[in-house]
Structure formats: structure tokens, C-alpha cells
Amino acid sequence: MTKSSDSEKEILEIVEIHALDTESDDGEDGDGDDEHGHFQMELFASATTEKTTNTIHLYDIAPKFTYNRRERDVSESAFDRRAMKVANEEYEVEVQAARIMRDGGEEVLIYPGEREECIEDSLRKLATSGNGVFLNGEAGVRFSLYELKQDLDLHKHTYSWPQLREGLYVLRRAGLKITNRKTGESWEEGFLSRLVEGGKRNHPDGRRYELWYASFHKLVTKSITDLTYRQMNYPRLMSISGLLSKYLYKRMVSVYTFADLEKPYQPTLVQIMQESGRGMAPEMKINIKAMNRALEQLKEAGAILYAEEKKRVKDGRKVTNIHYDIYPTKKLVSEIIEANKQQKLIRGSIQRAYIQKVKKLVSDEEQ
Numbered sequence: 001m002t003k004s005s006d007s008e009k010e011i012l013e014i015v016e017i018h019a020l021d022t023e024s025d026d027g028e029d030g031d032g033d034d035e036h037g038h039f040q041m042e043l044f045a046s047a048t049t050e051k052t053t054n055t056i057h058l059y060d061i062a063p064k065f066t067y068n069r070r071e072r073d074v075s076e077s078a079f080d081r082r083a084m085k086v087a088n089e090e091y092e093v094e095v096q097a098a099r100i101m102r103d104g105g106e107e108v109l110i111y112p113g114e115r116e117e118c119i120e121d122s123l124r125k126l127a128t129s130g131n132g133v134f135l136n137g138e139a140g141v142r143f144s145l146y147e148l149k150q151d152l153d154l155h156k157h158t159y160s161w162p163q164l165r166e167g168l169y170v171l172r173r174a175g176l177k178i179t180n181r182k183t184g185e186s187w188e189e190g191f192l193s194r195l196v197e198g199g200k201r202n203h204p205d206g207r208r209y210e211l212w213y214a215s216f217h218k219l220v221t222k223s224i225t226d227l228t229y230r231q232m233n234y235p236r237l238m239s240i241s242g243l244l245s246k247y248l249y250k251r252m253v254s255v256y257t258f259a260d261l262e263k264p265y266q267p268t269l270v271q272i273m274q275e276s277g278r279g280m281a282p283e284m285k286i287n288i289k290a291m292n293r294a295l296e297q298l299k300e301a302g303a304i305l306y307a308e309e310k311k312r313v314k315d316g317r318k319v320t321n322i323h324y325d326i327y328p329t330k331k332l333v334s335e336i337i338e339a340n341k342q343q344k345l346i347r348g349s350i351q352r353a354y355i356q357k358v359k360k361l362v363s364d365e366e367q
Contacts, residue, residue: 037134037225043349044139044224045128047342051235053125057228058086059219060250062093063277064176064191066111067243074099074107084275086255089180093277094188096175100166110170112191114243118157119167120191122148123214125234133213138193139224140215145198155238168195168214176217187219227347230254231339236301244290245297247276252303252328259336264325266310284319295326303332 047054063082078097083090097109126132126148127141134140149164159167172195177188198212215221223229232253240246248267256265272294273280273287281287295307305327313321328336 034134034137037137037139040225040227040350041127041132041134041139043227043346044229045130045132047229047231047346048128048234051233052231053121053128053234053237054229055232055250055253056124056220056223057226057230057254058091058178059217059223061086061247061254061275062091062176062178063247063275064093064095064112065117065243065247065277066095066113067278070111070113072097072109072111074109076109078109080111082274082277085271089182092177092179092181094175094177094179095277096177098170098173100169100173102166110166110174112170112174115159115163115167116171116174116191117243117246118152118238119148119159119164120171121237122151122157124216124220125151127216135215137221138215138218139221140194140213142211142213143198144209144211155235157238168192168212171195172214178219187217187222189218191217193217227343227350229343230257231335231342233335236303240297240301240303242294242297244272244276244278245294245301248272248294249298249301249303252326252332253336253339256328257336257340259328259333261328261330261333264327267324267326269322269324270320288319288322291322291324295324298326302329305329 044054061084063084066080078099080095080097082093082095084093085091095111097111099107100110101107123141123143126143127139131141131143131147132139133142145161145164149159149161152159152164171191174191175188176191177186179186192214194213194215196213198210200207201210230253232250237246237249240249251267251272252259252265259265269287269291270280272291278290281290295304298304299306307324307326309322310325311323312319313323
């Protein structure tokens with residue numbers, strides 16, 4: 001259940017989006033950046049097939065989802081700070097919980113978790129399946145709750161209509177800030193930067209159904225415009241049951257670009273626990289058990305053949321870290337090789353489009 005002020009804001013946003021659509025359809029007052037954005041959204045979709053989606057650079061491997069105590073009292077802190085390292089660059093990650101009012105007037109802080117990750121992954125898949133839009137410099141998606149629920153149900157993530165609505169508003173109201181410690185560059189806004197509720201509306205010609213609209217976090221838009229996304233197996237992603245195993249899978253697809261049957265992926269226990277957002281439990285045996293369970297889930301999903309401990313780091317008799325060798329399946333290796341090819345093709349398409357644009361400008365000037 002949402003507060004009245006938020007409902008009024010959503011209605012205003014509907015008007016704004018219709019105005020943007022009108023400008024784009026008329027071809028007048030159109031934003032050149034949006035025209036370029038539409039082209040890149042088309043490339044974003046063309047990089048996938050019915051059974052693939054795209055993983056987003058930096059954003060998808062940020063520790064942004066919460067594993068334990070997702071719901072908290074409003075008297076508690078609404079902020080959680082984490083850290084990660086990608087390609088030798090260190091980042092600070094700050095997650096702000098969403099404040100939600102439920103039926104009966106109860107208010108609660110909710111951190112995005114497994115439900116919200118499933119919803120976000122599904123929205124991104126819908127964006128590559130003909131529903132993607134680029135409005136006002138933002139990558140987004142139009143959808144119906146039925147479409148969203150149907151996709152989640154298909155992949156055995158079953159949520160009620162109220163649960164779906166709440167999950168969407170958690171994504172809208174929860175904040176995510178990622179900062180590069182070295183450069184100071186920062187990206188901050190909601191997991192969904194905008195959410196416009198759909199439903200039946202009164203029109204001069206009668207009542208009709210309006211689709212929902214959601215725009216993604218600015219890092220998703222940045223990845224789309226910078227062409228840093230990579231193809232990923234969608235059914236496998238949605239079949240992975242655990243947050244930690246899903247994080248590990250997205251990380252492998254994003255950074256293990258040199259995938260080879262004889263060259264294992266080599267993370268450490270501490271790295272995965274900390275950078276996934278799960279954190280290190282006080283007892284090392286709990287961390288090892290969680291990692292082993294995640295690896296087993298990846299085996300069941302057909303992503304890895306097996307994993308083995310390469311080295312145990314100790315302080316006396318106490319284990320402080322573990323280095324792993326994780327061997328991919330032949331299928332995953334072929335998928336990553338295909339993702340590398342797709343990324344090159346997409347970048348080539350942008351270069352060719354840019355050359356054609358320059359040629360047209362030169363031709364117009366000569367005339």
C-alpha cells in the first residue's frame with residue numbers, strides 16, 4: 001500500500017511520460033539523445049535471444065541485495081554500507097532501505113532481497129523482448145503485472161499480486177549509491193529510478209488499461225549506452241535458487257570473459273562473501289557451508305562442473321580464507337565465447353552507425 005503523496009506523484013509522472021511519447025511520435029521537439037538511446041535499446045535487445053538476457057557491467061556484481069533481516073523496524077537505521085573491487089578499482093556501495101506502508105497502516109523498512117532481484121531480472125528480460133523504451137535519457141520498460149507474474153511463474157518464482165506490487169515499490173523507494181573510491185565518481189538513485197503504476201484509466205473514449213512503466217538505475221542506462229553489457233543464459237539465471245549462487249553466476253559471466261575448460265575461475269571465500277553483500281559470519285564453518293551450498297547450486301544449474309579448494313589460508317590453526325578453483329561446464333564456456341562475439345558485433349554496429357551519421361552530415365553540408 002502506498003501513501004497518497006506518492007500516488008499523486010505517479011499520476012503526474014504518467015502525464016509526463018505521455019507528453020514525452022507525444023513529442024517522440026510527432027518527430028518534433030524530440031531529443032537527439034533519446035533517438036540515439038532508442039537505437040541503443042534496440043541493440044540491447046538484439047544482443048539477446050528468447051533464452052538469453054544481458055548482465056550489466058558493475059551494477060550486477062555490486063553487493064546490493066540483502067540476505068538476512070530484510071525487514072526492519074522504522075526506528076532502525078535505513079542505511080547499509082558495503083564495498084567491492086572490480087578490475088583493481090575499489091567501490092563503496094550504500095544501500096538505503098525502502099520505507100513501505102502496508103494495509104492497516106503498519107510502516108516497515110525493507111531492504112531489496114531475493115524477491116526484488118527476481119523482479120528486476122524479469123523486468124530487464126521484458127526490456128529485451130519488445131517492451132524496452134528510452135525516455136528522457138533513461139532506459140526503461142513498459143509492462144503489465146500479468147506479463148511480469150507470468151514470466152516469474154514460468155521460472156518457478158511465485159509471488160502473489162500484493163507481493164509483486166510491494167516488490168516493485170521496494171525497488172522504487174530503495175536507494176543505491178555506488179562510488180569509485182579513486183575517482184570519486186558516483187551513481188546514486190533508486191533501484192528503479194521511476195515507477196509509474198498501470199491500471200484502468202478514464203479516457204474520453206472510455207476506460208482503458210495503461211501499462212506500468214519503470215526506468216532502471218542510471219548504471220543500467222550507462223551500461224546500455226556504453227555497450228558494456230554481456231549476454232547471459234536467462235533460464236539458468238532464473239533456475240538458480242540462492243542469492244549467493246546467483247551473485248556468483250552473474251559475476252562469472254561479467255568478469256570471467258577468458259572462460260576455458262582448463263582455466264578455472266579463481267575467487268576467494270572472503271572476496272565472494274564480502275562483495276556479494278552476504279558478509280562474513282563470525283564462525284568460518286558457516287561461511288564455508290554457505291559457499292559450498294552456492295557451488296552445489298551452480299552445479300545443479302549446469303554452470304560449473306566442479307570446484308575445489310586450491311589453498312587454505314590459516315592464522316595458526318584457524319582458517320581465515322580459502323582460494324577456489326571453479327571449473328565451468330562446456331556449455332558455459334561456449335555461452336561466454338558467444339557473449340564475447342555478441343559484444344564485438346554490437347560495438348561494430350555502433351561504429352558503423354556513427355560513420356553513416358558523419359557521412360550524412362558531410363553530404364548535407366556539401367549540398
